[in-house]
Amino acid sequence: LMPPVSQCYNLLDFEDIARQTMKSTAWAYYSSGADDEITLRENHAAYHRIWFRPRVLVDVDQIDLSTTMLGCKSSVPFYITATALGKLGNPEGEVVLTRAGHRENVIQMIPTLASCSFDEIVDAKQGDQVQWLQLYVNKDREITKRIVQHAEKRGCKALWITVDAPQLGRREKDMRSKYDEQAAQVQSDEGTVDRSQGAARAISSFIDPSLSWKDIPWFQSITKMPIVLKGIQRAEDAIKAVEYGVDAILLSNHGGRQLDFAKPSIEVLVEVMAALKQHDYQDKIEVFIDGGVRRGTDIIKALCLGAKGVGIGRPFLYAMSTYGETGVVRAIQLLKDELEMNMRLIGATKINELNPSFVDVSSVSAH
Numbered sequence: 001l002m003p004p005v006s007q008c009y010n011l012l013d014f015e016d017i018a019r020q021t022m023k024s025t026a027w028a029y030y031s032s033g034a035d036d037e038i039t040l041r042e043n044h045a046a047y048h049r050i051w052f053r054p055r056v057l058v059d060v061d062q063i064d065l066s067t068t069m070l071g072c073k074s075s076v077p078f079y080i081t082a083t084a085l086g087k088l089g090n091p092e093g094e095v096v097l098t099r100a101g102h103r104e105n106v107i108q109m110i111p112t113l114a115s116c117s118f119d120e121i122v123d124a125k126q127g128d129q130v131q132w133l134q135l136y137v138n139k140d141r142e143i144t145k146r147i148v149q150h151a152e153k154r155g156c157k158a159l160w161i162t163v164d165a166p167q168l169g170r171r172e173k174d175m176r177s178k179y180d181e182q183a184a185q186v187q188s189d190e191g192t193v194d195r196s197q198g199a200a201r202a203i204s205s206f207i208d209p210s211l212s213w214k215d216i217p218w219f220q221s222i223t224k225m226p227i228v229l230k231g232i233q234r235a236e237d238a239i240k241a242v243e244y245g246v247d248a249i250l251l252s253n254h255g256g257r258q259l260d261f262a263k264p265s266i267e268v269l270v271e272v273m274a275a276l277k278q279h280d281y282q283d284k285i286e287v288f289i290d291g292g293v294r295r296g297t298d299i300i301k302a303l304c305l306g307a308k309g310v311g312i313g314r315p316f317l318y319a320m321s322t323y324g325e326t327g328v329v330r331a332i333q334l335l336k337d338e339l340e341m342n343m344r345l346i347g348a349t350k351i352n353e354l355n356p357s358f359v360d361v362s363s364v365s366a367h
């Protein structure tokens with residue numbers, strides 16, 4: 001039996017209810033990580049190794065959570081990230097996230113492998129609502145070019161190229177569970193698929209494993225959208241991204257679904273910001289982070305350490321799968337409440353006041 005949504009007091013509550021109520025195939029696809037799921041676990045656990053250094057006697061009467069990411073205004077420094085196959089969890093699919101995003105003024109990233117068609121998701125947008133596109137690069141670059149230029153024409157404000165998935169990771173929970181044929185249908189140009197490999201691998205055979213740095217100038221030539229590399233995992237690649245002139249990077253391990261034992265993204269952030277500073281590149285690129293973000297305090301820690309914004313995946317999928325649009329709105333509001341309260345408690349009133357002095361990362365690493 002489902003408790004009323006008002007009895008969800010944090011994002012983890014949605015996950016508990018989803019585990020108990022979702023169809024097992026959908027739960028397996030959404031919740032799984034690669035191999036032994038160590039990165040999946042540590043993405044969130046790593047936040048528990050960072051402590052606050054609050055300052056007191058600051059006037060914190062008024063808190064402003066609004067910010068700008070890639071030149072786009074947002075009510076909060078987090079966004080709904082791209083996750084494939086929305087209809088596995090909710091028969092309406094990704095447009096549920098679009099509507100909730102509109103109600104709460106939160107940006108949505110549209111996945112290449114959405115269950116709804118790209119145009120349905122853009123048509124569901126209201127007013128000046130911001131959407132970005134996540135791109136899996138097709139072996140056939142003409143298809144990729146068409147997708148990118150169509151997205152730009154339809155008003156997408158940024159292109160996030162996924163670079164951590166030359167091959168989809170082994171998610172064994174997903175492989176064991178049955179592939180849900182109807183919901184998993186996606187509007188893309190993939191060929192025949194091997195369904196024994198689970199939902200994820202079955203639909204991803206079109207992705208080009210030969211994608212490399214050499215392709216970056218081509219993307220820059222086909223679009224004016226800002227380009228973000230989604231899935232950077234070491235300082236050297238962050239530096240390279242600056243040198244290739246991309247606009248932003250997302251430090252991410254795909255929510256622990258790709259390489260198991262990839263370092264938790266919040267720890268990669270510490271490494272990357274140190275390297276950018278050393279090269280005097282801090283102002284040349286926006287740095288985003290995702291993976292395991294479940295609490296307002298997680299978001300604040302990431303921003304203190306230099307992130308411009310934070311992506312959140314599974315919690316919104318679980319909220320959408322259990323309570324639909326109402327659930328996603330509730331999840332966003334809970335995060336807003338947590339953010340506001342914890343900003344007040346650390347002694348910061350605006351997003352741009354957050355800085356490394358507010359956190360102690362000495363138990364993370366010796367960087």
Ligand code: FNR
Nearest residue numbers: 030081082083084162254255290291292312313314
């Ligand atoms: C994803 N993610 C993902 N990323 C991407 O670039 N293209 C995709 O199609 C998908 N699909 C997808 C499906 C599901 C079910 C999940 C959980 C994740 C990765 C996603 O964008 C993001 O990096 C992680 O979800 C962030 O971690 P959390 O917030 O889920 O812990």
